Amino acid sequence: MLGGCSSPDTSHSSESEKDTLTYLHRDLRDENFYFVMPDRFNNGNPDNDLGSKTHAISQGGLDVTSKWAFHGGDMQGLEEKLDYLKGMGITAIWMTPILRNQAVQEGGFGHHGYWIVDFTEIDPHFGTNDDLKSLIHAAHKKDIKIFFDIITNHTADIIRYQECHNSDGTFKGEHTCPYKSMQDVANGDTYTPFIPDHLKEVKHPAWLNDPKYYNNQGDSFWQGESAINGDFAGLDDLNTRDPNVVSGMVEIYQNLITEFKPDGFRIDTVKHVDMSFWKDFAPKIVEHAQAQGIPNFHIFGEVYDGNAEVLSSFTTEGTLPSVLDFGFQHAAAEVFYRGSSTDVIAKLINNDDFYSDADSNADLLMNFLGNHDMGRPGLFINRATPDASEDEKLKRSVVSHGFMYFSRGIPVVYYGDEQGFTGDAHDVDAREDMFPSHVASYNDNNLLGTSATTADNNFDTTHPLYTSLAYFAHIRASQPALRRGVMVNRNVTNNSDVFAFSRIDEDEQKEVLAVFNPTTAQQTAQLTAYAAGYEQLSGEGDVNHTESVLLVSLPPLSYSLLKATDKAPIITDLSVKMGKVEETASRVILPFTVPSKVTDTPSILRLELFAGDNIDAAPLVTDYHTPYQAILSKAQYRALKGKRITVKATNGEGASQLHTFTL
The missing domain is CATH 2.60.40.1180 (Golgi alpha-mannosidase II)
Structure with a gap:
């Protein structure tokens, strides 16, 4: 059960320290993020390298020579390097999942943290709950936020199917259980789920051990309904339509907020969860965090798709505050690494209106250039320009990071990119060690901007990428507009x-x-x-x-x-006209024009749309730049069809005019 509300733990702080805890009230747009895999960052306590001493399922998996296995990084190691991150201008750390995992299962090792069996404690490979609290306390003292990576779509691979598995859980034949559709299930063609005896009570909280809370439809093939209902790479797929699953997941993550006081969540595999889940989950999580004394608790989701129309459906219809901007990553890589037309950047920004609604916009998107799944910018540069000089490759990385820091949205640096890591490919080939590595396929990589290799200790504060990112963070902090x-x-x-x-x-x-x-x-x-x-x-x-x-x-x-050197021009003609309604695959676009607004004029002119005859009606969209448009879901548009909406135009001096239109 949830305990009473409390404020963030400042019991060890002096009154002067309490006065400097500005992380609590800092706007998300003021952050510079660092995305880190704790296992591959720094080993502060070798005693926990083998994982749990009491839970067999969370033991073992250490092999520092294997790119797949655990390497020993932990919370204490991350705490030791907070000054290294602060020196680079980092203000928020997002860690891959750190809750207790099944250490070894079909397909590899849980060094990444995405195979959770216990949602109530930290994985012993990474330390203890107290170690995590120590890290958060130390980070907060340095004015750095800590974000957890959370999972609601699945748990570790525990459930088996009689049609595919033997009683001990091993496969009868091929290592797969083909997906059964909703129509198959309706026709009585279902799997018979069971849990092998030695795995029956391994999940916590206990309700997660009951197969009735899972879809049990076999392996996803990543298309259609299987993307929602299928087992993600064999992992046990929760039925996120079930109200009990929704309430159970809400309680799990509310409890974590109550105990640890993180500053926000990144949510894994968002597009593989039912959209209805997010409408319930996200508001309750943010509300609970605020009740715990975390006023700017933030959530952003991972939707592995570069299409703004798809991505934005989770911030508009799904009510998530933000998502990782895979569209930004694609555009930056195309232009800075692959030599594509700069029109790709223009299109990216012109599509920002898809994210505008009553409570979110493109300013809150999380920008990144690479990650633990797709690979690093160094990899993309090497592939696109294999014959380029070392200097050219370094410059490509530096200038693309400059674009990330100066663009709308919040910059996210993937750990190791500041040390010129390149990787050989995606996934485990992009998860090198920052501490001296023993993985041969890592150590033969040619890093950008240095003669070092991953066999060295790579916390060089003089590396040209580290110093460039520190400089970009300084410039960004000095200019509110950025x-x-x-x-x-x-x-x-x-x-x-x-x-x-x-x-x-x-x-x-x-x-x-x-x-x-x-x-x-x-x-x-x-x-x-x-x-x-x-x-x-x-x-x-x-x-x-x-x-x-x-x-x-x-x-x-x-x-x-x-x-x-002087203020932008003031637009005095605030008349607004509505153009012809347009439809896309999933949205309806209401275009508006302001006669005196030149397309690229850097002037403040804000249009606010309300679903009624006046500005007391429900807000719909706020838009600041051409093309001015309200992009609504088809359900929203149907509800407004034949009714009146109000548009309020406001210029940089605060002058405004109201206009009403009938849809």
Whole structure:
């Protein structure tokens, strides 16, 4: 049962320390994230390397020479390196799952943490519950947030099917149980689930041991309904339509918040869970965290899809505050590593309106360049430009990270990328050790920006990528527009090989202009100058400003970050017109035009839409830039069809006008 509400643990803090706990109230958009696999980061306590001393299912799996096995990293090791991360400008740490796993099962070892059997305690390979509390307390003292990676879709592979398995749990034939569809189940063609005797009570809480709470339809083939109801790589797939599963998962994670006081959750395999689950789960988790004294507790989900229309359905229909932006990763890799057209970046930003609703927008998306599943930016660079010089490869990594830090959304650095790790492929080939590695396939990699290998201790604070990321974090912290500002695509009138965008903060209202050259040739970009003058904040190149024209000359693989010396133009004509309604596969788009708004003008003009005759009605969408549009679900649109909506247009001086339209 849940205990009473309490505030974050500050029992060991002095009054002066309590006064500096600004992590509690810091806006998510002010964070710089570091995504780390504890097992591969730093080994602070070798005594826990073999896992549990009391639970056989969570014992063993250590083999420092195998890329698949446990390597010994833990909570104490991570705590030892907090200053290393703080020096890089990191303000939030997201760890792969750390709850107690089945250490070894069909398919490998649980070094990654995604095979949970016990949702109430930390995996002993990573330490104890007290070790985790110590890490969180130490991080908070350094003003660093801690995010847990959580799982609601599945548990470890414990359940077996009589049709596929022997009584001891081993397979009868091929190591798979083909998926049975909902129609098959309705027709009586089902699997008969059972749990081998030696595994009957291994899951905690106890309700997770009952097969009735699982779909039991066999292995997913990643398409159609199997993506929701099938076993994810053989893992036991929870029936997330069941109200008891929903309430059980809510209680599990509320209890973890009560005990450990993390600052947020990243949620695994979100698109493999029923959408209805998120509508119930997410609000209750955030509400509980706030009741525990964590006012800015944040949730973001993993939806492995680069399509903004798909990704955004989980922040709009699914009510999750945010998701990892796989679309950003794809666009950055295409432009900075593979030489694709810069139109890919323009399209990415133009699709940001898909994320706008009453309580979320693209500012809250989590940007990243690589991860533990798909691989590293160093890998993508090596594959796309195998014959490039060492200097070119390093510059590609640096400039793409600059794009990540200066773009809308929150930057997420994958551990080791700041040390030039490259990896050989995706998955375990992208999970190198930061402490000296004994894996041969890791140690023969040529790292970016250094003569070191993964056989060395890789916590070099002088590495050019580490120092670049520290610098980007400093620039981002110094400019509110780079953290919270509206992002607008800027038209480069003379050169399609470069791209530019503006960020403008609603309070300061001074344009910060970023111009990027992702090519290996010198480039000059011509843009309209909307300010009387510009100062260079960061980057390279020469800037020539004459009247309304801005010429930015950039060396290969570089950027220039400029800031206007005066405020952006004020839009005084606040008349709004609604265009023809458009439909996509799953959405309805309501387009709006403001006659005096030039497409790429970095000016504050906010349109707010309300589902009624006035602004007291339910809010629908807030949009800050062209193309102005409200993107609604088809269900939302059907509910509004034939009714009136209100549009409020507000400019940078606070002047506003109301307009009503009938749908």
